[in-house]
Amino acid sequence: MTAIMPFDRRRAPCYNERHYVRGGDTVANVLVIDSRDTVGVALMDLPAGTAVELNGGRPTSLVTTELIPFGHKIALVAIGPGETIVKYGASIGVAVDDIQPGMSVHVHNLKSVRGAAR
């Protein structure tokens, strides 16, 4: 059994926020489910060079460095190889490459630590 992150049910559930998208005066194009997350989810196809607008109107200067398709993940911060990647406030695996803010995070740079035969 791998180590698991402590889970705080009072903080974590993403659905305590009434609405995902409308926050502040802008319309979000990236959803951050939990405040501890190091990745967000694209709410629409985001071509390279798109300025990111986060849910809840949280300020950010993040810009996509490559296409992030709808539903796919974008790095919110720099993540080094071997570092845990966090979504839903919990580990979804480890980085296997250098990941810069604004990059796509998917099978090419994120690997599971569970259910592997080796």
Place this chain on the structure above:
Amino acid sequence: MSMDSFQGYMRADGSVGARNLVAVIPSCGCSQHAAALIAAQVRGAALLNYTGGCGEIAGDMARATELLAQYARHPNVVGAVIVSLGCETLDAHRLAELAAGGGPVELLTIQELGGTARTVSRGVDLVQKMAARAASLEREDCPVASLTIGLECGGSDATSGMAANPAMGAFSDLMVAQGARVILAETSELLGAEHIMVDRAATPDVARALLSTVEDCERWLKATGEDFMGKQPSPGNVRGGITTVEEKALGDVLKGGHSPFVQVLGYGQRPSVPGLSFMDTPGNDPASVTGLVAAGCQIVTFTTGRGNPMGNAVAPVVKITGNARTWAHMGADMDLDASTIIAGSESVEQVGARLYELVLRVASGTRTVAETLGHEEFSMLRLGPVY
């Protein structure tokens, strides 16, 4: 809080049905065709597409016998016709005994009756009579507490964890508050989220059972030499933006809302107490839903980002998508649109409340799209080889 009700069929054993179906049950693969011909002739007949019965390990044979009998006694089922070949290993007489206790049960044996045509003729007559008797039954006010609801997801994408699953979680909490039984399932899809479930276990025993169920699943998987990558998440999940089994699990577990876990169930096991339970089922959707319905679920709710059309032989399956593209493109296979959560026009709680109202309507007789389209999936978990 008010206690809500729906219009159901009160059964003699105290259970409440949402449908009046006659189960046609082949006791082996060799009698499956005759059973299918019988079921096709009568509206209100439900074929259980069982194809085992010979050359299976003892555990699978025992499970099949018990599970088929549970379907015969299901609250949505008013009677059963078992179709046996006559020489199979599965004991059809034992199956008929176990199936008794709900509605009438009849056993037809092809080798005794003299072939397929005579069996089908006799079977159609029996099923038609049972269906005709059921037509005179009337619906009555029944408490929501008499419902058992399955929580399932399939064809997941990133919208499942963002919209449809949390909405199902809000729905699940409403059901639990009414005293209903709600069952979360799919063990292999919870690797990486067990800490959340353990944190919500009602007792230390439940916590231990949850952990050992997930550990057994992972150990068994490793023993096969298989690797989850490429299977969990599935290729479709990956195209939808889900990368790892942990990520899928964290989105999956949202279906169970915030309620404590009160019981851990084996495949097809009926929950003995109200509240949220967990059932050890595979991630294979038809096999998981088949186990949930065996446990007495009158209705299964099913979230699907990419679009899964499936239903079940005896239980309505209500399908919810959080993906606006799937709702637009495959809406004919979907019952509820949860993409409004992502668009920002509805909250998770609002969609959960809509799902709750829809499920009560379905429990009261409204057909799901899967029922309208004739879906009757039935696929039993099998642990051993067929030899």
